[in-house]
Amino acid sequence: MTIRKIARMGHEVLREVSQPIGDPTAPEIAALAQDLIDTCEDVGGNGIAAPQVYEPKRMFAFRVRHGVMPDGANMREIPWTIVINPTLTFLADDKKLYWERCLSLPGLYGQVPRFTKLRMEAFGLDGEKYTMTTSYFLARLLQHEYDHLDGILYPMRMQDMANFGFVSELGPASYPVFPFDAEDFVDPEIE
Numbered sequence: 001m002t003i004r005k006i007a008r009m010g011h012e013v014l015r016e017v018s019q020p021i022g023d024p025t026a027p028e029i030a031a032l033a034q035d036l037i038d039t040c041e042d043v044g045g046n047g048i049a050a051p052q053v054y055e056p057k058r059m060f061a062f063r064v065r066h067g068v069m070p071d072g073a074n075m076r077e078i079p080w081t082i083v084i085n086p087t088l089t090f091l092a093d094d095k096k097l098y099w100e101r102c103l104s105l106p107g108l109y110g111q112v113p114r115f116t117k118l119r120m121e122a123f124g125l126d127g128e129k130y131t132m133t134t135s136y137f138l139a140r141l142l143q144h145e146y147d148h149l150d151g152i153l154y155p156m157r158m159q160d161m162a163n164f165g166f167v168s169e170l171g172p173a174s175y176p177v178f179p180f181d182a183e184d185f186v187d188p189e190i191e
Helices: 027-043 136-149
Strands: 047-049 059-064 078-090 095-100 108-115 117-123 129-135 164-166
Touching: 027 047, 027 059, 027 078, 047 136, 059 136, 078 136, 095 136, 108 136, 117 136, 129 136
Parallel strands: none
Antiparallel strands: 047 059, 059 078, 078 117, 095 108, 108 164, 117 129
């Protein structure tokens, strides 16, 4: 178990476009995957990208816990999932505003417009390619983590900086990451 230091906004690694991973089955990639999970578990997060632990590689880890789902959500928990060399295809033009936070910007929240439906193709640690089609909350989470691979932090996507600040100052509307509608939580299709 290795808990890594998390890079914060301003560090150059968070501004770089990450490099593709040549061999998803390499032992060092499996070790990095476990470090991502251990680090994110330690801080109670839902996702973390390799650049956030100073590794400019096209890889991230995510999960969806019941604790982030509002009452009435019709979605199963998603255990830790490793995403290597992903590509995103947006399946709808519409966007929805979500309150977001980031491990690299501790204590801050902002409202970010995100596409509501997407398909992600990626590789797992076994080297096999998989496809996930999802919408709303999970689509937002995947876009957030994917942005890290291209050197983009969520404030760069914001349209109104009046909706950006410290959670202690913005108040209950921004904490913890609600309001979400139960309809935002839909099980993904995985192929």
